[in-house]
Amino acid sequence: MLHLRLIAPVEKTDEVVRLIEETVGTTHLIVVRGAARNPAGDVVMCDVARESGEELIGGLKGLGLEETGSIAIENIDLSLSRRADKAEEEAPGDGADAVLWEQLADETHEESTLSVTYVAFITLATMIAACGVVLDNAILIVGAMAVGPEFGPLAGISTALVQRTPRQALRSLTALLVGFAAAMLVTVGFTYFMDALDLFSKVQLEAVRPNTNFIYHPDPFSFVVAVLAGIAGTLSLTSAKSGALVGVAISVTTVPAAANAAVAFSYDEYRQAWGSSEQLLLNLLGIVLASTLTLLAQKWLWSRQHRRAARTERVQPQGG
Structure with missing residues (x-):
């Protein structure tokens, strides 16, 4: 209620x-x-x-x-x-x-606004992920995924596309691009700092890294998982089951891919940097596409259900 x-x-x-x-x-x-x-x-x-x-x-x-x-x-x-x-x-x-469209628009507006807090969260998440990729530590990668706030702007873009509100789409896209750009830039500096302390090294980045090498090796499953995560995330927002967003956050490699790209760029490992960038773009595209199609399907199904209910109400008095 x-x-x-x-x-x-x-x-x-x-x-x-x-x-x-x-x-x-x-x-x-x-x-x-x-x-x-x-x-x-x-x-x-x-x-x-x-x-x-x-x-x-x-x-x-x-x-x-x-x-x-x-x-x-x-x-x-x-x-x-x-x-x-x-x-x-x-x-x-x-x-x-x-689906309460006004409530959804309000929530995505708040979560997709470029703010100091948003940039801080995505930057911290990327730095945590950078530690994870260098140490080949899957736990740190999962932690970074959970901290990352990038689903807000992604949901904001999808909502704006369905509601046809270009201004909201632009605001969400700006938050997404500026947020990732700032996070990756800071992570490059963080990498240099950690390297100066002998905590990061190019040898660690070039190692086999069995737990985290998937980050810079995108494949069809990357897109499939992103699509499924986009559907789950959208359903969790529209049904007010926000707890499911945590599961969505740790299922897609957006923040870790950005972190790996930043670290690889710092060490002139352009092959890894390009592979990570592909992984990042693939995941972002899959989430936005799936979220938009999910919202369109919900809108169509709900309007159809209401039309059916309206026809039933008109028929019932005549039958009585």
């Missing part, structure tokens, strides 16, 4: 209430007249089944409430109410399959 807290101008409150009452899957409607001060208006609260959330939010935006008032949405982790159970039963579809 979702909880909506709305601020509506006095002249629009009745329309807002009517829209909520007409939306299948809503309950716990509360209207507090004149309670809002900034902006001034009435406070309207309700709970809505997740599968009806997109329809209700779209209707509220159609009333211009995001411009003249406010729309705040929260996830309800636990709701002990027969009315809430009934609302979820009446709502078409399954809540786990519902």
Whole structure:
């Protein structure tokens, strides 16, 4: 269930209430007249089944409430109410399959914004991965994958492509490119520093490295895994199962490939640098492609389900 807290101008409150009452899957409607001060208006609260959330939010935006008032949405982790159970039963579809596009756009916007924190995380992840590739330590590689924040911008690009918002796509692409460029540049300097301390060496990089040589040897499985990870990551975002993102993060070799490319470039090992760059680009392309197709499929399936539910509602009264 979702909880909506709305601020509506006095002249629009009745329309807002009517829209909520007409939306299948809503309950716990509360209207507090004149309670809002900034902006001034009435406070309207309700709970809505997740599968009806997109329809209700779209209707509220159609009333211009995001411009003249406010729309705040929260996830309800636990709701002990027969009315809430009934609302979820009446709502078409399954809540786990519902995509809240506004929420998805907001999440990807936050995670794909170029910021000091984002650059710090991707840089630290790349430096950890650099230690992993030089020491041939798979544990460090997995740790670097988990720390890397690159899935946010990748999901932002896919969301922007599906929603046709070029500005968001550009912002996400900028965060991705600038983030990796900064991380690789710092890692080159980190490599020189570690080499000066005799902690890194070209001999270590050129060794067989059975645990990590896959990083600079891309193959068809690299793309297949990236596609599967992109699908899993997108489903975890749209279904609010963010815990699955950790599994997605440690399944693709984006950050380790960037790290290996930076270290290899530092030692003039251009063969490894090129192979790592291919691995990086292959993974990024696979994730974006899979995420975009997954979102398009979800959008199509959900709209089809809603059309089917609407036809059923029109037929049922005639049958009665």
